[in-house]
Amino acid sequence: MKIVDIRARVMRSSVPEFLIGGGIPYNLDLASTIVEVVADNGVVGRGETTLARGHDREKTMAQAVVNNFKPLLIGQDPREISRIWEELWVYTKTIGFVGPLSAIDQALWDLKARTLNVPLYELMGGRVRNKIRAYATSAIKKAPEEHVADIKRYIELGIQGVKLGIGRGVAEDKRLIRMATEAAEDKIRVAVDANAFYTNHMDAEEIAQICDETGIFWLEEPVQHSDIAGLAYLNHKYRTPISGYQTEISAARMKDYLQHNALEIYQPRICHSGGITQSKRVAELCDVFNKMFIPHAFGSGMKNAATLHLIASTNNAGWIEFPVVLDVEDPRQFMTGNYLSNLQDISMDEQGFVTVPSGPGNGVELNQDTLDQYQVAAF
Numbered sequence: 001m002k003i004v005d006i007r008a009r010v011m012r013s014s015v016p017e018f019l020i021g022g023g024i025p026y027n028l029d030l031a032s033t034i035v036e037v038v039a040d041n042g043v044v045g046r047g048e049t050t051l052a053r054g055h056d057r058e059k060t061m062a063q064a065v066v067n068n069f070k071p072l073l074i075g076q077d078p079r080e081i082s083r084i085w086e087e088l089w090v091y092t093k094t095i096g097f098v099g100p101l102s103a104i105d106q107a108l109w110d111l112k113a114r115t116l117n118v119p120l121y122e123l124m125g126g127r128v129r130n131k132i133r134a135y136a137t138s139a140i141k142k143a144p145e146e147h148v149a150d151i152k153r154y155i156e157l158g159i160q161g162v163k164l165g166i167g168r169g170v171a172e173d174k175r176l177i178r179m180a181t182e183a184a185e186d187k188i189r190v191a192v193d194a195n196a197f198y199t200n201h202m203d204a205e206e207i208a209q210i211c212d213e214t215g216i217f218w219l220e221e222p223v224q225h226s227d228i229a230g231l232a233y234l235n236h237k238y239r240t241p242i243s244g245y246q247t248e249i250s251a252a253r254m255k256d257y258l259q260h261n262a263l264e265i266y267q268p269r270i271c272h273s274g275g276i277t278q279s280k281r282v283a284e285l286c287d288v289f290n291k292m293f294i295p296h297a298f299g300s301g302m303k304n305a306a307t308l309h310l311i312a313s314t315n316n317a318g319w320i321e322f323p324v325v326l327d328v329e330d331p332r333q334f335m336t337g338n339y340l341s342n343l344q345d346i347s348m349d350e351q352g353f354v355t356v357p358s359g360p361g362n363g364v365e366l367n368q369d370t371l372d373q374y375q376v377a378a379f
Helices: 055-073 081-095 098-116 120-124 144-156 170-184 201-214 228-237 250-259 275-288 301-312
Strands: 003-011 032-039 044-049 131-138 161-165 189-193 242-244 319-322 353-355 375-378
Touching: 003 055, 032 055, 032 098, 032 301, 044 098, 044 301, 055 081, 055 098, 055 375, 081 098, 081 275, 098 120, 098 275, 098 301, 120 275, 120 301, 131 144, 131 301, 144 161, 144 170, 161 170, 170 189, 170 201, 189 201, 201 228, 228 242, 228 250, 250 275, 275 301, 301 319
Parallel strands: 131 161, 131 319, 161 189
Antiparallel strands: 003 032, 003 375, 032 044, 131 353
């Protein structure tokens, strides 16, 4: 089997751009790049990555896939994923652009599973669960009172967890945390994400302390990812699990956190960490060190589906990030991938679980009827 073509599609976001705050001062736009690896037997594997800054900038990603990575892949055997990953990693370290590598890696896994006519999780050792708890990412920066109203709605919907964006300043963050946990009434787990907002340990400690007092599920990215010693200090001193980092690349970097006991929960994202190959290695390392694995999955549907398979095959996992949109008829419906034909297969049930897709590969398919509506460019 040989790779005969590499294609990239730039997809506009299914939802408007939004501000999450914390250490991220700009609006996010969930436009994405879908990478397609085409084999000589006609099977197509797909992966997805994003710059989260809109479809115009996403064209840079798509052009890098075709102009820089495609020449390295044509003629290769797509089943030799580990060897291809190492070759592309050598190149990626030179140009510093890991998004294309992450999407290509996802596509190779998807293609191999589709060729074998098996779900993706079968290539990762088989599934240990077929349903995964969803936590709602309440990413948009809102007033605390609005977050409280959202939490009450999540409870009505049967959702079992929620993650709120903090990083507004110590006083406001403490107020939000108290209001949110009171509204939860022990009916829903509440996590908070600072997106590396805090620039000194005194402020980070105040937030960790209020998290302990209120029973926060986890405190995500309280300081910069480079401050491994500071993270280890917080993780040792406070009961609330410290988690991160969606900004990290490769299992080798996550090894540094593990060796310093800097985090309790590890959260790579397959569209940035080096794809499924590296995220699975992180999961296995976490298992060895008795740490939890809750990978980032916020964004569009193709990478979310692949992440479901990764979690399904991982012992020390069990939660999937879910972008809940409340102002629609059914907020349990997956809303940030309207270019997919079977969104119901990655949507949430009334008990707050997402069933892992059982079709070949990642289990989701492009919707040819809506593709033109969302596709901005193709390379």
